Structures are given as C-alpha cells and as structure tokens.
Amino acid sequence: MGEFFNSVQFILNNYGDLLIKGTGVTILLAIVGTGVGFLIGLLIGIYKTIPIRDEDSAIKKALYKIFNFLLSAYIEVFRSTPMMVQASVIFYGSAWIFGLRLNPVTAGMFIISINTGAYMAEIVRGGIISVEKGQFEATHSIGMTHFQSMLYVVLPQAIRNILPATGNQFIINIKDSCVLSVISVTELFFQTKSAAGATFDYFPAYFIACVIYFVLCFSITQILRYVEMKMDGADTYTIYGTEPVINGADTLKRGDK
Amino acid sequence: MDQPIIQIKNLKKAFGQREVLKNINFDVHKGEVVTIIGSSGSGKSTLLRCINLLETPNGGQILYNSKNILEGGKIHQYCAKVGMVFQQFNLFNNMNVLENCVVGQMKVLKCNRQEAEERAKKYLDHVGMLQYINARPRQLSGGQKQRVAIARALSMEPDVLLFDEPTSALDPEMVGEVLKVMKDLAASGLTMLVVTHEMGFARDISDRIVFMADGIILEDSTPEELFNNPKHERTRAFLTRAMDK
Ligand SMILES: Nc1ncnc2c1ncn2[C@@H]1O[C@H](COP(=O)(O)OP(=O)(O)OP(=O)(O)O)[C@@H](O)[C@H]1O
Numbered sequence: 014m015g016e017f018f019n020s021v022q023f024i025l026n027n028y029g030d031l032l033i034k035g036t037g038v039t040i041l042l043a044i045v046g047t048g049v050g051f052l053i054g055l056l057i058g059i060y061k062t063i064p065i066r067d068e069d070s071a072i073k074k075a076l077y078k079i080f081n082f083l084l085s086a087y088i089e090v091f092r093s094t095p096m097m098v099q100a101s102v103i104f105y106g107s108a109w110i111f112g113l114r115l116n117p118v119t120a121g122m123f124i125i126s127i128n129t130g131a132y133m134a135e136i137v138r139g140g141i142i143s144v145e146k147g148q149f150e151a152t153h154s155i156g157m158t159h160f161q162s163m164l165y166v167v168l169p170q171a172i173r174n175i176l177p178a179t180g181n182q183f184i185i186n187i188k189d190s191c192v193l194s195v196i197s198v199t200e201l202f203f204q205t206k207s208a209a210g211a212t213f214d215y216f217p218a219y220f221i222a223c224v225i226y227f228v229l230c231f232s233i234t235q236i237l238r239y240v241e242m243k244m245d246g247a248d249t250y251t252i253y254g255t256e257p258v259i260n261g262a263d264t265l266k267r268g269d270k
Numbered sequence: 271m272d273q274p275i276i277q278i279k280n281l282k283k284a285f286g287q288r289e290v291l292k293n294i295n296f297d298v299h300k301g302e303v304v305t306i307i308g309s310s311g312s313g314k315s316t317l318l319r320c321i322n323l324l325e326t327p328n329g330g331q332i333l334y335n336s337k338n339i340l341e342g343g344k345i346h347q348y349c350a351k352v353g354m355v356f357q358q359f360n361l362f363n364n365m366n367v368l369e370n371c372v373v374g375q376m377k378v379l380k381c382n383r384q385e386a387e388e389r390a391k392k393y394l395d396h397v398g399m400l401q402y403i404n405a406r407p408r409q410l411s412g413g414q415k416q417r418v419a420i421a422r423a424l425s426m427e428p429d430v431l432l433f434d435e436p437t438s439a440l441d442p443e444m445v446g447e448v449l450k451v452m453k454d455l456a457a458s459g460l461t462m463l464v465v466t467h468e469m470g471f472a473r474d475i476s477d478r479i480v481f482m483a484d485g486i487i488l489e490d491s492t493p494e495e496l497f498n499n500p501k502h503e504r505t506r507a508f509l510t511r512a513m514d515k
C-alpha cells in the first residue's frame with residue numbers, strides 16, 4: 014500500500030505538469046468537439062426540417078434532395094465507424110493524399126468535431142420534431158416566416174429538450190477523446206502512457222488518470238444539471254400590479270395541462 | 271353592403287383521394303360574426319386552416335379585400351392580419367405571457383418594444399389576464415391559457431379573427447370565462463369567424479350561421495332562421511342532436 018502511494022506521489026511530482034497539460038488538452042478537445050459538433054448538428058437539423066411543399070419548383074426540390082443525400086451520407090459514415098479509425102484515416106490519409114503534416118491536436122479537434130456533428134445532427138433533428146406542431150402553427154398564424162418561427166419559438170424549445178443529450182455527448186467526448194492518442198494527440202491518456210512508460214509504474218499512473226477522468230465527468234454532470242434547472246426558470250411567478258382578483262375563476266391555478 | 275373582407279370562392283381541398291372541402295362559397299363582411307357549425311369531420315377546421323393558409327387549398331380563391339391571396343404575394347402580412355385561436359391554445363412554451371403577446375408585434379409588425387408591450391398589456395387587460403404577464407404557459411389553467419391566446423391574437427390587431435373550437439379542450443367550469451371574452455369581442459365590432467359546438471353561444475353572438483356537412487355548405491342564414499326554420503333535413507337532425515346534449 015505504502016509503495017503504491019509512493020509511486021503516485023513520485024509520478025505526481027515528476028509528471029504532474031505533463032498530466033495537467035494532458036488534462037487541458039482533453040478538456041479542450043471535449044469543449045471544441047461538443048461546441049463545433051453542436052453547431053454542425055444545429056445547421057443540419059435546421060436544414061433537414063425545412064418544409065418542402067408540392068408547389069416548390071423542381072430545381073429547388075432536386076437541389077434540396079441532393080444536398081440532403083450528402084448530409085445523410087456524412088452522418089451514416091461517421092456513425093458507423095469507430096472514431097479511432099476515423100482519426101487514423103484522416104490523419105494519415107491527409108498526409109498520403111495531400112502531403113499535409115497536420116498538427117495532431119488540430120487534427121484531433123477537427124476529427125472529434127465532425128464525429129460529434131454526425132451524432133448531434135440526429136439529436137437536433139429529433140429535438141425539432143419533438144416540438145409540438147401547434148407551436149409552428151401558432152407562429153404561422155401571427156405571420157412569422159419559417160426562419161423566424163425556428164429562431165424565436167422552435168429552436169429555443171428544441172435546444173432545451175436536447176440539453177441532456179448534448180451534456181451526455183460532452184461527457185462521451187471527455188472519455189472518448191483518448192482514442193485520439195492513436196495519432197499522438199497529447200491528451201490525458203497519451204501523457205499518462207508516457208509517464209507510465211518512463212516509470213514502469215503502470216498501475217499508479219493509470220489510476221491517477223482514472224481519478225482525473227472521473228472528477229471531470231462528475232463535475233460536468235453536476236454543472237449541466239444546474240444549467241438545466243436555471244433554464245427552466247422559477248417555479249412561481251410574480252403577480253403584476255396590485256389589482257384585486259378580477260373574477261372568481263381567476264384564482265391562481267397551476268397545473269400541467 | 272360594403273365589400274366583404276374575406277370572400278371564399280369555389281374553395282376545394284383534398285387530402286390524397288379524400289375530398290374534404292368541395293366547392294365552398296361564402297363571404298365575411300367587416301364587423302360580422304359568422305359561426306360555422308356541423309358534425310365532426312364535415313371540414314370545419316380544414317376550412318379555417320385553409321383561410322389561414324395552414325393548409326394549401328387545391329382549388330378556388332380566397333379573396334382578402336378583393337385580392338386573391340392564393341396567387342402568392344405577401345402571405346405573411348396576410349397571416350398577420352388574419353388571426354387564429356386554436357383549440358389547443360398553442361401558446362409559445364418558451365415565453366411568458368407578455369412575451370407571447372409581444373413577439374409577433376416586434377418581429378412581424380416591426381413595432382418597438384415599448385409600443386408592443388403597451389398594446390399587449392391593453393389586450394391582456396381586456397381578457398382579464400393582465401396580472402399574469404410574468405407567468406409561463408405551463409403555470410396557467412386551460413381557460414387562462416385560452417384567454418392569453420386570444421390576447422396574443424388581438425395584439426396583432428387583426429382584421430379578422432378565426433376561432434377553431436376555442437372551448438372544446440376546456441373543463442366545463444372554464445368554458446364560461448372564454449365565451450364571455452368572445453362575447454365582448456363580438457359586441458366590440460371585431461370581425462369573427464367561429465367554429466363551435468356551443469349552440470346557445472352561436473345563437474347569441476352570430477350575425478350569420480353556416481351549417482356544413484360533408485365538405486359543402488348546406489345552409490348560410492341568420493340564427494333565427496337557422497334555429498327556428500332550418501331548410502334542410504340534415505340541419506334539423508344536427509340541431510336536434512346538438513340541442514339534446
Ligand atoms: N392532415 C390531414 N390528412 C388527412 N385527412 C385529414 C387531415 N386533416 C383532416 N383530415 C380529414 O378531413 C376531414 C375533415 O376534418 P376537419 O378536421 O376539417 O373536420 P371538423 O369539421 O373540424 O371536425 P371536428 O368537429 O371533429 O373538429 C376528416 O375526415 C379528417 O379525417
């Protein structure tokens with residue numbers, strides 16, 4: 014037992030900086046990946062829910078279909094292959110085909126973003142579809158355009174609905190970014206492997222990584238819960254003015270109806 | 271009489287093979303309250319939804335101030351001037367009561383916030399919901415939601431307001447508060463086109479009642495005429511059934 018703690022102590026003293034840097038890269042990858050992936054997903058989700066009507070021109074319909082097919086291909090390819098393989102193909106492929114020497118961290122951010130985008134696209138589309146049809150109809154009935162309807166009414170509700178799924182994606186990204194070590198991205202797992210290899214203290218080193226991953230994911234879960242609670246607003250509301258209740262039916266009734 | 275605000279000419283609507291509206295013709299004049307009655311599935315909602323362009327008709331014309339709105343043009347401006355109150359209220363869930371009544375004025379009519387809030391408060395006061403401006407839709411009862419929905423529609427200062435069974439989703443004790451608001455509106459001279467199953471109410475507030483059956487208008491007459499002296503056997507049968515309830 015004492016030996017274990019000594020090793021942990023030793024690794025922290027000598028490789029602490031490295032591990033902190035690795036943790037930083039891991040967080041960076043997760044934030045960029047989830048943020049950019051969310052934006053990609055949002056754009057695709059919005060595109061896929063544009064209403065196409067019978068009376069639209071044939072060219073418009075054809076263009077819409079072609080682009081829609083390309084987007085679906087992107088989503089399916091990235092959802093049906095492991096990110097580790099995607100990383101290798103893109104990193105080595107860009108060198109092989111285009112002669113590019115990508116910076117591994119930049120490449121990592123790119124890969125995790127488009128990978129997350131493929132998942133977020135479906136999540137956002139589901140979120141938009143799950144907003145009641147009546148909400149669209151009400152925006153239409155006061156003269157809003159489809160774009161205004163999306164911006165002011167539908168997306169705020171859709172985004173609220175998909176917040177838990179997005180948080181989940183963020184946590185997956187913290188953990189799964191470790192597969193990017195395959196292209197030498199210097200994230201937490203990669204740095205731990207270096208420390209372990211240098212000291213031959215494999216168990217203590219990976220144990221430290223384990224604790225760091227757990228603390229990261231656990232605190233993010235708590236933060237997201239708090240954000241969700243804030244977004245739902247207060248449970249009560251303040252009465253405006255001081256006029257007495259106007260008629261008998263006006264008692265403060267609250268219920269989810 | 272003056273030029274009608276809305277004229278429906280030979281309007282047709284089919285869902286696939288199913289013809290839901292077959293050649294509908296009628297007019298709504300300024301200040302008129304027209305009620306549409308008829309049995310379930312006769313096409314009443316579809317007619318209102320066509321007038322508000324929530325459905326695209328397959329044929330015929332909808333003239334608004336003599337202009338056919340089905341020929342394209344400023345559809346959104348038209349929609350802003352023809353309001354709709356839905357059976358399921360459809361308040362914007364992500365906004366409080368005040369924002370529900372403000373957002374359309376600001377984004378569609380391009381009013382500034384102060385002007386929009388003043389107007390919203392005026393109409394919320396009309397429907398007795400001024401004190402709830404900070405509440406969210408989920409914190410209101412059905413009757414309160416519907417009154418806010420009416421205020422939201424009024425805030426756009428529409429030329430015509432369409433109502434599709436505004437009290438059908440309400441508990442019986444809340445029907446009265448909504449009908450009272452609608453009666454006041456009718457008395458104030460607002461042009462209204464109302465689909466309802468509340469026969470007593472229809473009789474009280476309507477200038478004209480339209481009876482629909484199987485996608486056509488069977489009768490279009492005054493309440494006295496329709497209730498006391500219906501021309502068609504089907505109208506008589508419908509009224510007998512409706513009054514029994
Ligand atoms: N989107 C749709 N697709 C297919 N059929 C539809 C659609 N909307 C309505 N219908 C059909 O059109 C007919 C008329 O429907 P509509 O809702 O206009 O009737 P209604 O007179 O409003 O009835 P209710 O009193 O029950 O509300 C019904 O038979 C209905 O099934």
Ligand SMILES: [Mg+2]
Pocket residue numbers: 314315316435
């Ligand atoms: Mg109906």
